[in-house]
Structure formats: C-alpha cells, structure tokens
Amino acid sequence: MSARSAALPSVDSARQRSHRPLHARLYDRIRKAILSGALSPGARLPSARAMALEAGVSRGTVDVAYARLSVEGFLVTRGAAGTFVTSPLPIPPRGAPPSPARDPRPAPHGRAALRPFQVGVPAVDAFPVATWSRLLGRHARRARASDLARSDPCGDGALREAVAAHLAVSRGVVARAEQVMITGGYHGALGLLARALARPGDRAWLEDPGYHRTRDALELAGLRLAAVPVDAEGLVVARGVALAPRARFAFVTPSHQMPLGMALSLPRRLALLAWARGAGAWVVEDDYDGEFQHASAPLPALKSLDDQGRVIYAGTFSKSMFPALRLGFLVVPDGAHDALARAASLLHPPPPLAVQRAVADFLGEGHFARHVRRMRALYAERRGALARALEELASPHLQLDPGAGGLHLTARLTGARDGEVVERAALLGLAPGALSSYQVRAGRGRLEGLLLGFAALPAPRARKAVSRLAQAIEQAREAPPPCTPEPPPARPTRVGRR
Incomplete structure (x- = not known):
C-alpha cells in the first residue's frame, strides 16, 4: 500500500468495537481519511486485491466499499490506471488550508507540471525513457542475494569506474575509481563535505551572486560566508584573498557561473589554485552543467589543472539525465578521502544499487554520450x-x-x-x-x-x-511600490518595579 494509504486505521482494530458489516467499516475509514486530508485529492488507492490483503478482508468487501464511495463522489475509477480520490473533491477536506492560486490547467496525475522558464530542468521530454527503463529492469531482474545485504557507502564499483572513465574523456579530469564517491545528488555531496571537512565557524568563499541552495546549506552547517564578487572573468580571486585570506573553502562554478553564465578565466583559475595551495584550503568545483556549451566545445574542468590535490570536483546527472534521479558524485583528493568515506558510511547513502548499475551501463554502453550530443x-x-x-x-x-x-x-x-x-x-x-x-x-x-x-x-x-x-x-x-510602514511610536519607559 502506498505511504498515503498506510495512515488508514486498521479494519481489524475496529472489529471488537462495532457490529457493522466489514464493507461499511472499510467505507468509514476511507471516507474519514479523505475528509481529514490524509488522502489528498488525486491520490491513488491500492487495487481491490491489494487492499483486501492489507485489510484482511475479502475482495468483494473492498469492491462494495469502493463502489459506494464512487457513487457518493469520493472516488473515481480510471480503468486499468486504478482508483483515485476525486480531484477536486465535492467538498473540501476538513481543516484543510485554503489552496493558493494555481495555474488552472491540471497537471497529469502523479506528475508535477513543467512550467515555462523553470531553471535547472533539462529536456525530460527528450530523454530516452525506453532505454533507461530497459537498463533499470535488467538490473532489477539480476539482483542477487548478496546484493540485499550491504552496499558500498562510497558507491557501486562499476559506476565509480564508469564515472572516472567518462570524466577523463569529457572533462579532462584524471582520477582513479577509488577517488570517485557516489552521492545523493549535489546536495548530498554538500552534506558530506560540511560534515566531514568543515567545522562551525570556518570561513568559506562563495560567489556573489551565487547558487542560493549552496549558500543555504553552508549557513545551515554553521560556516561563515565571504561573499566574493564576480566580473566578466568570473570570481575575483584577489577580492576573496582580501576578504578571507585563510578561508577553509572556496565554492565555485568555473565552467558556467551560476547564475550569470561567464566562465572563470585561465589567469583566475591559476590564481585560485595558488591561493588554495598556500592557504591549505579546499576548492569545491560545482560542475553542474559543464557538458553544455553552445558557442564552443565544453571547457576543461578546473580539476584538470589541479596538481596539488586541493580541488574537490562535484558533478551531478540531474541536468544531463533527469532531476528525479538524484545521483551525483565527488572526485576526492587523497588528502580528503578518508574523512569523506567515514562520513559516507554514516550519512547520505547513495541511490539504490539497481539505479547505480543502470547509470553505469547508460555511461558504458554509449547511451549517455549520444544523449548529451542530441x-x-x-x-x-x-x-x-x-x-x-x-x-x-x-x-x-x-x-x-x-x-x-x-x-x-x-x-x-x-x-x-x-x-x-x-x-x-x-x-x-x-x-x-x-x-x-x-x-x-x-x-x-x-x-x-x-x-x-x-x-x-x-x-x-x-x-x-x-x-x-x-x-x-x-x-x-x-503595481504601486511597496509602502514602508511608519514605525510605531516609542512606548514610554516605565520606572519602578517590573
């Protein structure tokens, strides 16, 4: 049963308290869940067979309850697609907050509507879904008993090898498979870095303007941010040195600055690496969409210039494949590997093994390269x-x-x-x-x-x-400009006992 259905009270729990027929008690609990908002409009209910097994009743009992709820307008049946809570409901759920204004066109059931100009969303309409489904099904069917025990917290070996090979060819990053760590997207990588390498109060350079989710994550981890401006050549390294010469980190988007789009120039790249070497700092390279340059071939990654092991390369497949994959990776210098591997064993597990192996095949069989080219x-x-x-x-x-x-x-x-x-x-x-x-x-x-x-x-x-x-x-x-309310009059100071 789905997570939304799992909140329903058990039919068995009510048997000792009521002499009503089972179908009536099942009808009551589903209706109550709908009216309370526990089952939201558009939610899919389990099939009659699955509901019968879960509730410990006959399938005929479920059919009767579903039919009554359908007649009353609470449920709607969509053939082979299943049975759903009516959307919109004939009456609003009790206690439900008023809905904000939305685009009046309904989204397909179970999928968030894609609205024009959404930032960071690739062309999911052009992704080779059939190929991906075939690869994912292949590894779901091939699962062995040994796969059900424990997986490597740093990621599946086949995927780490495939990522290392891909980066060497496409981004100029030469790394051993052991240096690659698979993460739950870029934000999973940020969480590992903050837990393993940072201490509250550490200084960190952040591009200004810069990716607001990185800023939020670093502030949540207790880091003190130095807002380093950018210009036509990218991060102004000299300004960063003036603001925080002994910073612990520099978070940069050198291939395509987020959000302004310029690339970090070669002199600035060399200056950044020289500063990191002298300060013993880590440079975190967020290469979020480095595969996509429209005027020239993709620029080599900053990591390709790193001969001192100061750059931690962070990549993701959310932009090059699809966001729901939630799969990213780090290329970790030897000096940071043990700390990050320990954090990975305790936090932020990578995606399921079948997903990782399907991505490895997507890379290794050439599907990824063909997709990026298209x-x-x-x-x-x-x-x-x-x-x-x-x-x-x-x-x-x-x-x-x-x-x-x-x-x-x-x-x-x-x-x-x-x-x-x-x-x-x-x-x-x-x-x-x-x-x-x-x-x-x-x-x-x-x-x-x-x-x-x-x-x-x-x-x-x-x-x-x-x-x-x-x-x-x-x-x-x-629209009229926002008005600034006048400050309230100062209250007189009260003298005497509080």
Whole structure:
C-alpha cells in the first residue's frame, strides 16, 4: 500500500468495537481519511486485491466499499490506471488550508507540471525513457542475494569506474575509481563535505551572486560566508584573498557561473589554485552543467589543472539525465578521502544499487554520450527560439546577458522588481527565477533580473511564453511600490518595579 494509504486505521482494530458489516467499516475509514486530508485529492488507492490483503478482508468487501464511495463522489475509477480520490473533491477536506492560486490547467496525475522558464530542468521530454527503463529492469531482474545485504557507502564499483572513465574523456579530469564517491545528488555531496571537512565557524568563499541552495546549506552547517564578487572573468580571486585570506573553502562554478553564465578565466583559475595551495584550503568545483556549451566545445574542468590535490570536483546527472534521479558524485583528493568515506558510511547513502548499475551501463554502453550530443543540438534550437522571441516580443525593460552555456538565459530588468515579476508570472503559469535571490550581499546594490530556463521549453511554445512574461512585467511595472510602514511610536519607559 502506498505511504498515503498506510495512515488508514486498521479494519481489524475496529472489529471488537462495532457490529457493522466489514464493507461499511472499510467505507468509514476511507471516507474519514479523505475528509481529514490524509488522502489528498488525486491520490491513488491500492487495487481491490491489494487492499483486501492489507485489510484482511475479502475482495468483494473492498469492491462494495469502493463502489459506494464512487457513487457518493469520493472516488473515481480510471480503468486499468486504478482508483483515485476525486480531484477536486465535492467538498473540501476538513481543516484543510485554503489552496493558493494555481495555474488552472491540471497537471497529469502523479506528475508535477513543467512550467515555462523553470531553471535547472533539462529536456525530460527528450530523454530516452525506453532505454533507461530497459537498463533499470535488467538490473532489477539480476539482483542477487548478496546484493540485499550491504552496499558500498562510497558507491557501486562499476559506476565509480564508469564515472572516472567518462570524466577523463569529457572533462579532462584524471582520477582513479577509488577517488570517485557516489552521492545523493549535489546536495548530498554538500552534506558530506560540511560534515566531514568543515567545522562551525570556518570561513568559506562563495560567489556573489551565487547558487542560493549552496549558500543555504553552508549557513545551515554553521560556516561563515565571504561573499566574493564576480566580473566578466568570473570570481575575483584577489577580492576573496582580501576578504578571507585563510578561508577553509572556496565554492565555485568555473565552467558556467551560476547564475550569470561567464566562465572563470585561465589567469583566475591559476590564481585560485595558488591561493588554495598556500592557504591549505579546499576548492569545491560545482560542475553542474559543464557538458553544455553552445558557442564552443565544453571547457576543461578546473580539476584538470589541479596538481596539488586541493580541488574537490562535484558533478551531478540531474541536468544531463533527469532531476528525479538524484545521483551525483565527488572526485576526492587523497588528502580528503578518508574523512569523506567515514562520513559516507554514516550519512547520505547513495541511490539504490539497481539505479547505480543502470547509470553505469547508460555511461558504458554509449547511451549517455549520444544523449548529451542530441541535447546540445536540441538546446541550441530551444535557446535560439527563446532568444528570438525575447528580442521580438519582450519588454524593452528586459536585456539579455551574453551567456554562452548552460540551460538558462539571464536577462537584466529595469523599471520593476524581479520578485514582483516572478510573482505575477507565476499567476500566468510561468516559473522564471529572480536574479536578486542569488545575491549574497544586497548592500553592494540590488541586482534585478530574471533567469529563464529554456531546456524544457519546446521551440514552438517560446513566443507564447514570452508574450505572457511581457504581460507579467507590465503588471509589475504598474503595481504601486511597496509602502514602508511608519514605525510605531516609542512606548514610554516605565520606572519602578517590573
């Protein structure tokens, strides 16, 4: 039974307290779960056979209960797809909070709707699902009894070898398979790094603007952040040295700066490595979409220049394959390996073994290379369609930055707050990102702009999406500026006993 159904009270638990028929008691508990919100609208119920086994009743009992709930409008049957809680319900669940305004078009059941301009979402519509399903099924069927005991907390050996081979060819990173650690996505890697190598109060460089999820994770771990500005050549290393010369970490996106898109220049790369060597610091290279350069071949990774073992390379398959995979990896220098391996044995397990081995085959059999090659062509098409639509239809208050890679375009905004535009766009079914949310220190002057993901936006839909975005910008420009409330009058100081 699904997790949502598992909260239902047992039919057996009520047998000693009631003489009502079993089908009536089953009807009561499902109806109660729906009305309380424990079973949400659109939730799939177990099949009649599975429910009968779980509840310890006959299948006919379940059929009667399901039929009554269907007649009353609580359930709907969709043939072979199964039985679902009606969405929307004929009456709202008791105690349920009011629903926020949403895109009126319903998403397919069980899947989150992809909205135009979502940042960080690849072209999942073009992923070879049949090939992936075949590989995943292969390893699910081949599972051995020994696979059911324990797995290597650093990742399956076959996948680590496949990742090492892939990086040597595609990113110029030469590493032994033992130096590769498989993680639960990039955020799993961040968790390992924070637990294994950092102490609360350590200083860390972070690009400004920079990836806000990295910032949040580091602050949660108790690190003190030095916001290092970026310019046309990427991270301003000299400024980082001035701000925090003995920092423990530098978190960088050298191949495609997040969110502005420039690459870290060679002189800056060499300066960063020289600083790390002298300070004994770790440079964490977040190569989140290094495979996708639209104007040239992908740039070699910063790790390829590291001859002193100071760079920890972090990669993910969320952008090159699909986000729900939640599989990432680290290439760990020997000096950090033992600490990270120990943390991995206690925290943040990698994905299931069958998933890891399927990814190993996806890499080793050439499917990954072919998919990335197709995606480069597709993303160039979708990026071009979005850029043309923005030039023709978008507001004159939106100016594109000349980023050369990645899965989004960055546009500077004038005449409106980007947060206000994002809110207005959400009401129109769009999901751009606000550039200001990536800024670490707003005191330098607030950045106003939009991040516009194009990877999941088919070219024929670009003009319609941009037209709605222009509407959101105009609505934001016409909105009255936020008023600053007057401070309350100071209360008189009370003298005497408290």
